[in-house]
Amino acid sequence: MDLQQMRYVVAVAETRNFTRAAERCSVVQSSLSHRIAGLERELGVRLFARSSRRVELTSAGEAFVVRARECLAAADRAAADAAAAAGVVRGRLAVGVIVTTAAVDVPELLQRYRAQHPEVRVMLRSGRSDDLVAAIRAGELDIAFLGLPEDQRPSEVETLVLDHDEHVLVVPAGHRLAGASRVTLRDIAGETFVDFMPGTPARAQSDQAFTAAGLARDVAYEVGVVELITRLTVRGLGVALLPSAFVRPLAADDPELALVPVVDGPRRIEVLAWSRFNPSPATRAMLDVLGVRSAGAVNGPGAP
CATH class of the missing domain: 1.10.10.10 (Winged helix-like DNA-binding domain superfamily/Winged helix DNA-binding domain)
Structure with a gap:
């Protein structure tokens, strides 16, 4: 054999x-x-x-x-x-990414990584944060970029918080709240919502905020991809709460979308996670490109 x-x-x-x-x-x-x-x-x-x-x-x-x-x-x-x-990084690097990643420009990061380590084969996988963490634990992924509720940290993996962000209300341009300077969760609790699927970290961020405020809401459309959320919102089928760092560039290019700050809205953290068990040379090389020096510090994408 x-x-x-x-x-x-x-x-x-x-x-x-x-x-x-x-x-x-x-x-x-x-x-x-x-x-x-x-x-x-x-x-x-x-x-x-x-x-x-x-x-x-x-x-x-x-x-x-x-x-x-x-x-x-x-x-x-x-x-x-x-x-x-011998000083050469080879092998495979499996990277997980949520579609709303904003703390790191992933294509630019991979471009720099490839320039330094051209012999590493990179595999990209998108998905839910909880699924990506499970894949790291199972050895299917080496590293992942996640979005989680502010009080949540995945277990059994190494993690580093990259950024804190707050959600904004996303409405069609003709909506009654499109020109508001800010709103509260109580102001929008009666709206029809478009949101992610139940049980996902992306959905939990909004659910937890409304529960903490003692409010209920109607989520009429539950979808698996963020692009569909914005498309349904533009059609006037509902409003949405999305991370500001992710959705602001989209709204800047789409006059049919309007964003409104939410005073007591959901907050999330963007987290870098990687295998706790003997990270591969390719993983350690990626952490170095990211500027990760220790469990408590990270430099930005432009770090040496």
């Missing part, structure tokens, strides 16, 4: 197709099939159930793939650590 056989098995498991797996591995299909068949003979089990139209993992195959992924990750880490010891 060797690492290449493991890579072939994982590729077939992920593509469910021998031809696509061979293309991914840059090898002819006959060679890939031959190596997998040899591995199955060595193990004495079938890893895949095959037909003319379908390829599926057997129970033995499912068990094998779990450990094969761990072996391949360990091999990649060994190579990355060896390169780092």
